[in-house]
Amino acid sequence: MVSLLIADDHPLYRDALKGALVTTFNDLQLYEAGDLTSTVSLLYEHDIDLLLLDLHMPGSNDLFGLLHIRKLYPDLPVAVVSGTEDPATISKIVAVGALGFIPKTASSSDIANAVQAILEGDIWLPASVSNTMEPVDNEFSELADKVSSLTPSQYKVLCYMRDGLLNKQIGYNLDIAEATVKAHVTAIFRKLGINNRTQAVLLASQLELEPPASAHG
Amino acid sequence: MVSLLIADDHPLYRDALKGALVTTFNDLQLYEAGDLTSTVSLLYEHDIDLLLLDLHMPGSNDLFGLLHIRKLYPDLPVAVVSGTEDPATISKIVAVGALGFIPKTASSSDIANAVQAILEGDIWLPASVSNTMEPVDNEFSELADKVSSLTPSQYKVLCYMRDGLLNKQIGYNLDIAEATVKAHVTAIFRKLGINNRTQAVLLASQLELEPPASAHG
DNA sequence: TGGTCTATAAGACGAAAGTCTTAGCGCGCA
DNA sequence: TGCGCGCTAAGACTTTCGTCTTATAGACCA
Incomplete structure (x- = not known):
């Protein structure tokens, strides 16, 4: 029994994610949120195994939202779902503590694989970027730490x-x-x-x- | 008789640019500057046909330096020389009025071609980016206009x-x-x-x- | 149960920001 | 020559910022 929270402001894309997951996981508890406030509420009310988070949600403020959730629930695995393909951006997202990055262009099987890998404790990145990952400079990590405090x-x-x-x-x-x-x-x-x-x-x-x-x- | 001003804070790279140009242009008047202040001084003192500008010079403040010079000498052709390869950045540079973008990795013949093209009134961009040029959004242009004022x-x-x-x-x-x-x-x-x-x-x-x-x- | 720490809250007060007004100077123009 | 205009400059004054101090409520610990 796996419980997932899909946090994305586009209902249609939430449906697409659901569709990609229900075919792979047969014992699945799914929750949905459309903004950061309700995401936090659902995390508080339920025991979530993995959060699929879109950074561009209302109230999310890009990396702030991820930092916020990382601070509230440091042990919660988070996979970021985003339309960006920029390696530097993905590096920052991983540096801030996301265990995976799922591009919005990912296929159903990729999405299922990513979720499976992260639930097993791995870090999952799309093949197109994992070999071009830039090292995030120290100053950024320090800044993220400070903001997390x-x-x-x-x-x-x-x-x-x-x-x-x-x-x-x-x-x-x-x-x-x-x-x-x-x-x-x-x-x-x-x-x-x-x-x-x-x-x-x-x-x-x-x-x-x-x-x-x-x-x- | 063509007069060029090379504005770059690295003397070695200035030499490299000079080397690339003297072999192609036989009637050349070259000036050099290492920071924005002396660049502006030389533009005032001499009649320059083309400015080769590195945006990361001391005092240049990235796009501010280019905007500054564009404001002072609106009719002066400017080619920006930079190490970046980021298409979005190059788009911004062109949007602000540079007539060319020369990557620091450009070959001697590319540099000479670029200078030749710009002197003839064309816009020159490296082939690797000219087909992936992103349209700069209106807000950025408006902002650049405001800052130019x-x-x-x-x-x-x-x-x-x-x-x-x-x-x-x-x-x-x-x-x-x-x-x-x-x-x-x-x-x-x-x-x-x-x-x-x-x-x-x-x-x-x-x-x-x-x-x-x-x-x- | 009492002590300590932290987050939250807010008043008082000096410092900095921001507005309004005035003024000298250089420039184009009639 | 005189006029208007814009850049630079600066004093007076109001608003906002930022620090210091104090206070309450909840968490953690002995």
């Missing part, structure tokens, strides 16, 4: 900071006082080893897989 | 902002009062259509060709 509240504040919001606006969105936001901001600075929000935004933007489409302005 | 002083202030410096530190580096820095900052916000420095840093980091190696902190 943030508390959930601090995560959210950092995500809003990266979107260019004022402390007051962040407080409104999180329903806390501006003074509390400032406390979180200061804590973030300490953990990341910096001293102003500009540097925080620079570090945070390094974790983005692709440049933001707009300035959120 | 900045004055030289505003450029410098934005570059320092992107490095996480305080207004006071920027003023010290540029030898102007903090009040003046603030005036520039406000003007930058207006031109970029934003209202705080966090958003400015986000936009500026989109012009970086590669993610910064460190937080400069």
Whole structure:
């Protein structure tokens, strides 16, 4: 009996993943989520053996979402599902702790193989990239470690900071006082080893897989 | 009689470029620069037909340097010389107005052909990328336009902002009062259509060709 | 059960950011 | 020569940022 959580904001692609899995695994408990919040809820409510995670889900904020889940459930195997083919991006995803990377172009048998391998404790990567994997530089790993040390509240504040919001606006969105936001901001600075929000935004933007489409302005 | 300016911080590579050119062009006036400041000085002092520009020169700040020169001398043909092979990066370079892209791995004959083609008014790209050129999205072009509308002083202030410096530190580096820095900052916000420095840093980091190696902190 | 640690929360206060206004200077133009 | 315009510069003032200090609630441990 294997329980899987499929976290992807496209219902059709969730169905495709399900179809690829049900033909291979006959004793399967499947859960689904369309955004990061419900993903976290389902992980809390059920005992999940493997998470199939799309990084571009609402609320996921690219690598932030993966870091967030890795922090909450360090022992949960995570396979990232994404449309990117960029080796550098895949390297970062693996560096942050994903046990597998499944391209959206993968075939049903590839998907089943990947899930099987990861459930058995292996790391699975598509053949096209596993031989061209670039070593991720040390600075990135250190940065990922630092960001992982943030508390959930601090995560959210950092995500809003990266979107260019004022402390007051962040407080409104999180329903806390501006003074509390400032406390979180200061804590973030300490953990990341910096001293102003500009540097925080620079570090945070390094974790983005692709440049933001707009300035959120 | 053709006058060329080679702007690259590696003397050896400047020599290599010279070697590739003197064998093909027999009536050649060559100038050399090792950083952006001396590049601009030489462009002012002499009548240059073509600039061979390395974006990773000291003071160049990746695409900022090219934008800067494009702003000062809109009619000057520029060929960018760089070690990158990334199609997206090359697309951005061309979108910002470079008439050619010469990979550092190019052969002597390729270099000579490129220079010849650009001097004749063509755009020259290496064969390996010209067929895989990605269309640059509209937002990037708009951003480049906005950044090009900045004055030289505003450029410098934005570059320092992107490095996480305080207004006071920027003023010290540029030898102007903090009040003046603030005036520039406000003007930058207006031109970029934003209202705080966090958003400015986000936009500026989109012009970086590669993610910064460190937080400069 | 009491002690300690951590996350969360928030007020007070100095520092920095950002806006508004004014002013000198160089330039094109009538 | 005089006018307008844009770049540079800077003071005055308001808003936001960031630190320091304090307080509460839950987790872990002895």
